[in-house]
Amino acid sequence: MDVSRICSELVAIRSENPPGRTTEIIEYIRTFFDTLGIGSKITRNKTGHSNLITKGTDSRLLFCGHVDVVPALDEGWSYPPFSGIIMDGCVWGRGTTDMKGGCASMLAACQDLINHDKDVTATCVFVCDEETGGENGIRYLLAKKMISPADCLIAEPTPVHNPCIGQKGLCRLGMKFSGTPAHGSLYPAVGVSAVMEAVSLLEYVKGLHDQEYPVDDGIKEIIDRSSGVLESEFHVNNVSDVLKKLMYNPGIIRGGEKSNVVAQHCDLDLELRVPWGCSIPELVSGIISHASHGKIISQTTHEPSMTDPSCLLVRVTCNEVERVQGGPVFPIVQWAASDARHLRLCGFNVIEYGPGEISTLHAVNERVKVDDLKKASSIYAGIMTAYANNDA
Numbered sequence: 438m439d440v441s442r443i444c445s446e447l448v449a450i451r452s453e454n455p456p457g458r459t460t461e462i463i464e465y466i467r468t469f470f471d472t473l474g475i476g477s478k479i480t481r482n483k484t485g486h487s488n489l490i491t492k493g494t495d496s497r498l499l500f501c502g503h504v505d506v507v508p509a510l511d512e513g514w515s516y517p518p519f520s521g522i523i524m525d526g527c528v529w530g531r532g533t534t535d536m537k538g539g540c541a542s543m544l545a546a547c548q549d550l551i552n553h554d555k556d557v558t559a560t561c562v563f564v565c566d567e568e569t570g571g572e573n574g575i576r577y578l579l580a581k582k583m584i585s586p587a588d589c590l591i592a593e594p595t596p597v598h599n600p601c602i603g604q605k606g607l608c609r610l611g612m613k614f615s616g617t618p619a620h621g622s623l624y625p626a627v628g629v630s631a632v633m634e635a636v637s638l639l640e641y642v643k644g645l646h647d648q649e650y651p652v653d654d655g656i657k658e659i660i661d662r663s664s665g666v667l668e669s670e671f672h673v674n675n676v677s678d679v680l681k682k683l684m685y686n687p688g689i690i691r692g693g694e695k696s697n698v699v700a701q702h703c704d705l706d707l708e709l710r711v712p713w714g715c716s717i718p719e720l721v722s723g724i725i726s727h728a729s730h731g732k733i734i735s736q737t738t739h740e741p742s743m744t745d746p747s748c749l750l751v752r753v754t755c756n757e758v759e760r761v762q763g764g765p766v767f768p769i770v771q772w773a774a775s776d777a778r779h780l781r782l783c784g785f786n787v788i789e790y791g792p793g794e795i796s797t798l799h800a801v802n803e804r805v806k807v808d809d810l811k812k813a814s815s816i817y818a819g820i821m822t823a824y825a826n827n828d829a
Contacts (some may be wrong), residue, residue: 438548440814441523441807443469444541447504448521448530452565454505457573458485461564462504466563468475468546473551480583486565486573486657490583493555495659498559498824499589499818500731500775503567503574504725506532513801527794527804532635533714534793538805539592539813542792543664546817558825567776575776579783588750590820592813593775594805595795597762599666600754601789603659603743604777605680606711608720611735612638612728614692621697628699631691635703641727642685642707649681650714659746660713663769676796679772684710705731710772713741742781743770750786757819758790761812790816 450462466489470477475494481487509518509531516522518765522551528538540563547557562584563700572579578584595601614635619628652660664677673679678704685707692703711717717738725733727790759766768788777787791808 438545440545441528442809443544444528444533444805444810445521445523446537447537447541448528448532449519449785449787452505452532453508454566456485457505457566457569460487461505462797463487463489463563463565465538465736466504466544470561473557474546474567475547475557478538480577481741482573483621488565488574488578489563492559494557494560495586496560497587498821499584499587500543500559500563500592500779501562501564501575501589501590502536502543503564503776504537504540504764505566507536507568507799509764509803515802516582522653523807526808527806529802529804529812531803533805534594534795534803535591535798536791536793538793538810539594539791540547542810542813543592545810545814546821549814549818550821551616552632554824557821559821560587563593564776571776579779587786588824589780589785589787590749590750590754590817591775591777591787591789593789594795594798595789595793596666596670596757596769596795597661597809599766599769600751600758601771602751602787604741605713605770605772606715606717606736606741607739607774607778608708608709608711608717609705609735609737610705610721610724610733612705612707612731613734614698614705614728614731616701616703618701619661619699621699624699629702629730630700631730632700634728635690635692635705638705638724638728639687639714642709643778644726645683645720645723646685648683650712652714656713656743659743659768659770662767663771666769667771673797680770681712683715684772689814704745711741713743715741737784739774739778741809742778742826744781744786744788748786750788752790753820753823754790754816757816757823760819761815807829816819
């Protein structure tokens with residue numbers, strides 16, 4: 438089956454997250470592998486979160502993709518978002534870039550190897566909930582020790598010539614602020630406003646954005662090279678600052694009881710993207726010390742992570758990208774998060790490389806070029822072959 442058709446059929450199987458039910462699409466993938474003579478194991482729970490792991494393959498190499506997608510409304514799309522229509526050299530629809538296109542290229546690579554009487558040496562894993570943190574997906578498989586440390590490629594969309602080997606860290610804080618209520622006409626002379634206490638903390642966090650954090654020359658070089666690539670891909674200015682500095686987003690703030698009452702309560706959900714060189718414990722400690730009327734009630738943190746650019750996985754992947762796409766090829770780091778952080782924490786070497794129109798990621802008219810799907814499939818097959826032949 439042609440890779441564009443595989444991608445189209447995956448898109449047409451709805452798997453928005455939330456709610457994250459992936460039973461149908463995982464069954465499609467199981468049937469696909471069955472036709473190739475490759476066995477698989479499926480995990481599922483009562484809420485319909487299903488994952489798949491192939492069996493009987495080389496444990497040195499893992500290929501991973503997520504089959505959940507972010508929701509999409511019909512408005513504004515040139516073609517219905519779950520049509521998977523193939524038109525103008527692209528497959529269109531939600532998930533084509535993030536990341537059913539990458540999943541399709543993984544499946545097509547396995548199919549191509551079997552058709553040429555070659556073994557599929559990589560274990561392939563398809564997970565259900567990358568878009569909501571991986572609790573029922575990659576984190577579940579790791580906790581149950583269903584996958585073991587290996588070299589891992591995640592088929593997330595990347596620039597054509599630039600596999601991704603690292604991501605900034607993440608710090609999500611749920612905070613509660615308390616105040617002393619009073620008549621609104623008397624504030625700020627009387628009372629303590631929980632809302633203004635939250636605002637005061639955000640002023641402190643805003644100041645943290647101006648800081649720069651020291652890193653070694655090797656990381657600095659990768660960040661500098663990454664900045665140029667990502668600025669071109671995303672049309673975002675000052676990408677160097679995005680990668681080097683603490684980025685912050687007060688995503689949700691709820692507070693107050695009435696407009697003429699000094700607020701007694703305020704809740705803040707704060708997300709921070711943490712650069713290399715920034716200590717998360719020191720960051721959190723500073724926030725606590727500047728929130729005299731606030732406390733942290735929930736906290737999720739992940740350190741910045743990076744795979745050694747000189748390791749086997751990175752060298753083989755870059756070689757295969759250059760073989761198919763031409764050069765120059767070099768690895769980059771990015772600001773977003775993925776399942777890579779969970780895998781690296783458990784001892785995996787991880788690289789991301791996949792097809793997609795990055796500018797349409799999570800956007801209206803998401804799409805992937807058919808040619809990019811085919812080239813990604815060739816690259817994946819080449820990586821598997823290199824590991825099988827011990828060429829790496």
